[in-house]
Amino acid sequence: MSEEYVLETQDLTKHYGGVHALEGANFKMRKGEHVAIMGDNGAGKSTFVRQITGVEQRTRGKVWLYGEEVNFAGPLDAREAGIETVFQTLALADDLDVPDNLFLGREITKFDWLGPFRMLDYKAMREATIEGLNRTAVKIPNIRNSIRNMSGGQRQCVAIARTATFHSRLTIMDEPTAALGVQETAQVENIVRTLKEAGEPLILISHNMRQVFDLVDRIVVFRRGRMCADLDIKSGDYTGEDVVSYITGAKTGEEFMEHAL
Amino acid sequence: MSEEYVLETQDLTKHYGGVHALEGANFKMRKGEHVAIMGDNGAGKSTFVRQITGVEQRTRGKVWLYGEEVNFAGPLDAREAGIETVFQTLALADDLDVPDNLFLGREITKFDWLGPFRMLDYKAMREATIEGLNRTAVKIPNIRNSIRNMSGGQRQCVAIARTATFHSRLTIMDEPTAALGVQETAQVENIVRTLKEAGEPLILISHNMRQVFDLVDRIVVFRRGRMCADLDIKSGDYTGEDVVSYITGAKTGEEFMEHAL
Amino acid sequence: LEIGATFSRFDDNWLTVLRNGMVEYAESIDGLTYQQEDASDDLAKQIDQVTNFVAQGVDAIIVNIVDTSAGAAITAAAGDTPLVFVNREPDNVNELPPTQAFVASNEIESGTLSAFEVCKNLRAEGKGNGARGYLMNGQLSNQAAVQRSKDVHDVIGMDMCNFMEIIDEAPANWSRDEAQDLMTNWMSSGEPFDFVLANNDEMAIGAIQAMKAAGMDMADVQVGGVDASQDALLVMAAGDYDVTVFQDSVGQGTGSIDAAIKLANGEKVDTKVYIPFVLVTPDNMNDFLDKN
Amino acid sequence: MADTSHGTGGLVFDKSKRSWPNELNIALALIIIIAIFEILGQVLPYMNGQSFLFDTRDRFDSVFNEARLKIIILQVAIIGIIAIGVTQVILTAGIDLSSGPLVAATAMIAMSFAQTELVNGNPNPKAVFGPWAMDLPVIIPVLAGLAFGAMIGAINGTFVAYFRIPPFIATLGMFLGCRGIALWWTSGNPVSFPTESYSFIGSGMMPVVWFLALAAIFHFILRYTVYGKHTYAIGSNEEAARMSGINVKRHKVMVYMIASMLAAFAGIVLSSKASTAQAGMGEFYELFAIAMAVIGGISLTGGRGSIIGTVLGAMVLGVIRSGFTYVKLDGSYQLMAMGSIIIAAVILDQYRQRNRA
Amino acid sequence: MADTSHGTGGLVFDKSKRSWPNELNIALALIIIIAIFEILGQVLPYMNGQSFLFDTRDRFDSVFNEARLKIIILQVAIIGIIAIGVTQVILTAGIDLSSGPLVAATAMIAMSFAQTELVNGNPNPKAVFGPWAMDLPVIIPVLAGLAFGAMIGAINGTFVAYFRIPPFIATLGMFLGCRGIALWWTSGNPVSFPTESYSFIGSGMMPVVWFLALAAIFHFILRYTVYGKHTYAIGSNEEAARMSGINVKRHKVMVYMIASMLAAFAGIVLSSKASTAQAGMGEFYELFAIAMAVIGGISLTGGRGSIIGTVLGAMVLGVIRSGFTYVKLDGSYQLMAMGSIIIAAVILDQYRQRNRA
Ligand SMILES: Nc1ncnc2c1ncn2[C@@H]1O[C@H](COP(=O)(O)OP(=O)(O)OP(=O)(O)O)[C@@H](O)[C@H]1O
Ligand SMILES: Nc1ncnc2c1ncn2[C@@H]1O[C@H](COP(=O)(O)OP(=O)(O)OP(=O)(O)O)[C@@H](O)[C@H]1O
Numbered sequence A, B: 001m002s003e004e005y006v007l008e009t010q011d012l013t014k015h016y017g018g019v020h021a022l023e024g025a026n027f028k029m030r031k032g033e034h035v036a037i038m039g040d041n042g043a044g045k046s047t048f049v050r051q052i053t054g055v056e057q058r059t060r061g062k063v064w065l066y067g068e069e070v071n072f073a074g075p076l077d078a079r080e081a082g083i084e085t086v087f088q089t090l091a092l093a094d095d096l097d098v099p100d101n102l103f104l105g106r107e108i109t110k111f112d113w114l115g116p117f118r119m120l121d122y123k124a125m126r127e128a129t130i131e132g133l134n135r136t137a138v139k140i141p142n143i144r145n146s147i148r149n150m151s152g153g154q155r156q157c158v159a160i161a162r163t164a165t166f167h168s169r170l171t172i173m174d175e176p177t178a179a180l181g182v183q184e185t186a187q188v189e190n191i192v193r194t195l196k197e198a199g200e201p202l203i204l205i206s207h208n209m210r211q212v213f214d215l216v217d218r219i220v221v222f223r224r225g226r227m228c229a230d231l232d233i234k235s236g237d238y239t240g241e242d243v244v245s246y247i248t249g250a251k252t253g254e255e256f257m258e259h260a261l
Numbered sequence C: 001l002e003i004g005a006t007f008s009r010f011d012d013n014w015l016t017v018l019r020n021g022m023v024e025y026a027e028s029i030d031g032l033t034y035q036q037e038d039a040s041d042d043l044a045k046q047i048d049q050v051t052n053f054v055a056q057g058v059d060a061i062i063v064n065i066v067d068t069s070a071g072a073a074i075t076a077a078a079g080d081t082p083l084v085f086v087n088r089e090p091d092n093v094n095e096l097p098p099t100q101a102f103v104a105s106n107e108i109e110s111g112t113l114s115a116f117e118v119c120k121n122l123r124a125e126g127k128g129n130g131a132r133g134y135l136m137n138g139q140l141s142n143q144a145a146v147q148r149s150k151d152v153h154d155v156i157g158m159d160m161c162n163f164m165e166i167i168d169e170a171p172a173n174w175s176r177d178e179a180q181d182l183m184t185n186w187m188s189s190g191e192p193f194d195f196v197l198a199n200n201d202e203m204a205i206g207a208i209q210a211m212k213a214a215g216m217d218m219a220d221v222q223v224g225g226v227d228a229s230q231d232a233l234l235v236m237a238a239g240d241y242d243v244t245v246f247q248d249s250v251g252q253g254t255g256s257i258d259a260a261i262k263l264a265n266g267e268k269v270d271t272k273v274y275i276p277f278v279l280v281t282p283d284n285m286n287d288f289l290d291k292n
Numbered sequence D, E: 001m002a003d004t005s006h007g008t009g010g011l012v013f014d015k016s017k018r019s020w021p022n023e024l025n026i027a028l029a030l031i032i033i034i035a036i037f038e039i040l041g042q043v044l045p046y047m048n049g050q051s052f053l054f055d056t057r058d059r060f061d062s063v064f065n066e067a068r069l070k071i072i073i074l075q076v077a078i079i080g081i082i083a084i085g086v087t088q089v090i091l092t093a094g095i096d097l098s099s100g101p102l103v104a105a106t107a108m109i110a111m112s113f114a115q116t117e118l119v120n121g122n123p124n125p126k127a128v129f130g131p132w133a134m135d136l137p138v139i140i141p142v143l144a145g146l147a148f149g150a151m152i153g154a155i156n157g158t159f160v161a162y163f164r165i166p167p168f169i170a171t172l173g174m175f176l177g178c179r180g181i182a183l184w185w186t187s188g189n190p191v192s193f194p195t196e197s198y199s200f201i202g203s204g205m206m207p208v209v210w211f212l213a214l215a216a217i218f219h220f221i222l223r224y225t226v227y228g229k230h231t232y233a234i235g236s237n238e239e240a241a242r243m244s245g246i247n248v249k250r251h252k253v254m255v256y257m258i259a260s261m262l263a264a265f266a267g268i269v270l271s272s273k274a275s276t277a278q279a280g281m282g283e284f285y286e287l288f289a290i291a292m293a294v295i296g297g298i299s300l301t302g303g304r305g306s307i308i309g310t311v312l313g314a315m316v317l318g319v320i321r322s323g324f325t326y327v328k329l330d331g332s333y334q335l336m337a338m339g340s341i342i343i344a345a346v347i348l349d350q351y352r353q354r355n356r357a
């Protein structure tokens, strides 16, 4: 609707058979804003992301991107509209190596007039890959090894590097640092700060309270498939404990009272 | 070798083709001890676990369990020897539901004289499942749904509940709380404390400094495939910062100096 | 009047000629509904097709049996419905009930005629004191193939033809293309040979193509097959092919439909009608040019 | 408001919307196909209003055309027996191509121990062995056949499980091997004239009895026993099954053995039904058995499906075949139409499944 | 000490132990099989010390038995062309069963536009169409055949990608469909007597030329182009490929079309080589094409393998066939031996692969 919002959803809902995984989410985020989504396991956070990025078709509801109503048929559409996503499942092709995965779907190519048979520029991709990985501080002994053989954290860093390498109108990261070590986490947090400085909006899903308080402007809490709080943490009104009580259901944001369970 | 150790390894090594993922690990843990393994992504922690539990065959080295040399041909052997493991990859069968996964490989059965065709006691398994899951505080709307449709945290809780439901001589958890929410993490930490009280030994792999300091007696740090520190944190001599400097390679434990890179 | 027919397979060249002839003939008879099915060489499927026809209430059934040793099972499946076996002789031919009959050729003749003619030609060429050659089998699971190969061995077993020696025999599964490859494989050993016998024309043509591609003079080699297909006769006309055997499709086709109609009307028919094979050589080939 | 009888709390779970079993879709496809034939019967001018399923001869005792109902299932019963085994192999994410030739080889072997000495007073012209092997009790050919099947299955399973040969190749090797054995056994000659008790195994509606009985047994086993659970687990995620302590290798050998024994039994029933055994029998049976399973909703990537689905898949093929004869479709069109209907049935299934989610 | 030229630091990475390409194993298997035949030739008494590969006639111009070398590859060239396409389908974790019947149908269609008016001065007895379709330029039958292949491929691909029919079923449907089309086109009659230019396509060693040229082209395409990368990605993890923004559906249709066009081309070459087209042609070609790919190390679960592997897999089959003729193995043993050798080749491959890890 309004152009001032990067993303806006209205009554966004997803049912899986009998499971009401997401119910009537009204979400808004302003330009340049960094928003965290928190909530228990199974609260519907990833489901929310999948609806926005067109991975699944929503049961009902509407989504606007930069004021324009969108209805993505698939993740390809979402990416073309400028949404870059690190999915919780990472979405890596196990048999391909690191550069292949990093550039999957947008390979650097030569002789583009050859259409689908245009040639891959392996060298350029390899170089860009090493650069991208360096930003996450991860160590990968041989990037030509297939992703199948990477450790949990290495896989996650590849997925993050993929997103961080490309410019976007909205970045979404679903638990990006879950499997990361201390150093790598710090680096990824730096990447997020860089985005903030560049004014690029971000949705961060995380269970890490410290991280969220360090990085974002606002926290949206999901519980049992519904939004149940929307906390402007830069105001300094909220502590970690407050957030936890929203997550556990001890408290509910006023504007969400009517749905309280 | 000595019976006083629950687990002992000598020169445990694993090479994947040219990648030296684990190199000469000499690891010991006493009865009742809880030990954490920390280290960067790709440091070889999960590789260490895979060698101990027989998931892979080691390149060289020896392993003793309760003083007895063991050489597991597969994870089945390890389990039969009393090692319960939560793998980083979780090892869940996606098409089966929660109780099926919890009891995979050790179903509750009736008419056992029927051999492989003995009958499943679905009711008993379902009840035990709900009990097991309650201990992790995770919420799963319908446990008869297949695991494929569970959220990241729900999957992890199923894997943890599986381990926690059975008694063992050694429990290993590879980043068990990586995907968990605040409440669920607290519950899993409680499970670990219960083990401690019961005197059951545990190896915990985690990147979470607070958690490690809260829960375990000793931290072993891996770097680039080698053990590089062994810190008795109950002594109070070490802080989180110390541990980080071992992880990043700023410091190296004295006894490991010779291998330092 | 309704007739259902089932054939052992639709993609067999000679049976196709038979089949299409029968469709044409059936169309020329007023008030006859004629329906044909493909058993694709599956005996059980054929038995089920017969059962299906019975469930359907057809007035008569025509069967080109997949396996001649399953006559009893087909006979039983038909029950009271009139049935005519065509082309292949079921093993229970002597015990057929009065509602059943058969119109066929005796398979033993075909292979024998062809091999014996080749034997005579070799003698005439003065190779009577020793000739070597190859034998190409059809599908080894097919009874016509087994029978025709056995015929060849029987002929070579006779005193008059025991100068012939088979260097090797191998299946080329009725197919021209496989026969080409098999022949080329044989020739790659460099052994000289004087004749090639094949269970059908297609394989014989494949062998001839391979030999010509290798630059051999077809006058030096006797080639014998079975079927007298049009392709084969044209190869014969070109002087490359020596002996084949003709089987009368029109005779068998119209004969079986006539018998089926009579049985359906409750009339009596001869239970056995044999239609003989005829030897075809360059001398008499013009009589057969437009027959198959 | 949340029904949590089987959950540990959490979101709203609306039990009334429980997932609609896959098998219902296939049953629906089956009914639609039957309806289409019924309508075609009314519409096509040359059919004179004959009915596909119902009896138009106005009898008292039945409204159905029993002969048709019987043949619909009879003609898929034998391949159906194979499909029960193949289903289990596919559930483990494997495949079994050897079943067709195995049917032929078993038929040859079993039949040669089931021959009668005298045929209409003459000595049996197709006798394979000497008089010692004549008129043996029926149990001997049956056991010989099943033992042969078990052996082939054990080899298949060993290659797949212990030597890690892709199932496609291991069973393709056996496909060639069994065809070879069938040809070699009597150098291509058919084996005929079984004893009466052997003939009984496949006579009349017996194949249907075997098929349904075996389907029921294995349905139960897959659903309610450890064997079944492990079969699904291996197909769902073999690595996870291994890590959970299932003896994956031993289990796979067992699955392949059971599948091959079922195929061997199908060979016995087939040879009994046809009163003869022939090396070329069972051609393409492996493909149709797999097709039955897949039409019945068994996922070729393993872990999903049920025997009920396979039985319904078999029925779909049976109805199609009878239907074609019923509408007098010419043989050369039958294949094309069969291909289209199979695809249509699966499209329908997919469509319903997607709409459910 | 760590060679990190292609990494971002970290563990020791010993480049000298780089993974040993899979294809080498198959090449090794090939050499072993050849050696076995060579030894058999020396050992078997009735072989008179004939050599398998070498020329024993003591000529100057060659030490090899060229005729044998040629036929080894010639006899697998046509199925090999199909295998190049099937390889791509399998790389996407699909399967194509329709290629055998497609070969037959294409052969019939192409050949009926490639007939000559006069055969030895007589009118063509097998003429399908009237005189207008006689002695057409060779490009017309070729294009007709390829267009037909493209159409079948597009249908296969559409069913698989857009209707989500399991590839096994979609292409089994087409298997039946194409067999039907082949039978229906001339109601089972063979089509013969092509023009000279059409005959040239499959004459002599031309099939080998086509096979190797196409293999080289597609090897390059799979390895160095976006098309290839996406093919591997889809087979490796379709969901990930989709989430990464690859248009999976469109790509799959393209892959199935290419595969079917290659099979169609194989049909053209085959009918040209045999100078005839028959509805029963190409039986079991689909199985052997898949076998070549799998022997060549293409994983049926997708994402792994290469065209070089497939070419080597084809060579294995070719050597086996020639070898059997060479040692004069009896027909009924050939199938059994073939089955065993295929399995042995793959065991060897598996064994080497495991030892490497
Ligand atoms: N395809 C599906 N079918 C059925 N239920 C599903 C499906 N996908 C998700 N669910 C259910 O929907 C609920 C929300 O899942 P979601 O993945 O959004 O949780 P989440 O908030 O991301 O949790 P986590 O923090 O563990 O990642 C869960 O209860 C889950 O079991
Ligand atoms: N099968 C394999 N083949 C080749 N390399 C492998 C294989 N498995 C692991 N590696 C490599 O070995 C190293 C150690 O991996 P490991 O999984 O043990 O790391 P980790 O310490 O558990 O890391 P994380 O914290 O990210 O889980 C990594 O560099 C990884 O890429």
Ligand SMILES: [Mg+2]
Pocket: A045, A046, A047, A088, A174, B151, B152, B153
């Ligand atoms: Mg999530």
Ligand SMILES: [Mg+2]
Pocket: A151, A152, A153, B045, B046, B047, B088, B174
């Ligand atoms: Mg790890």
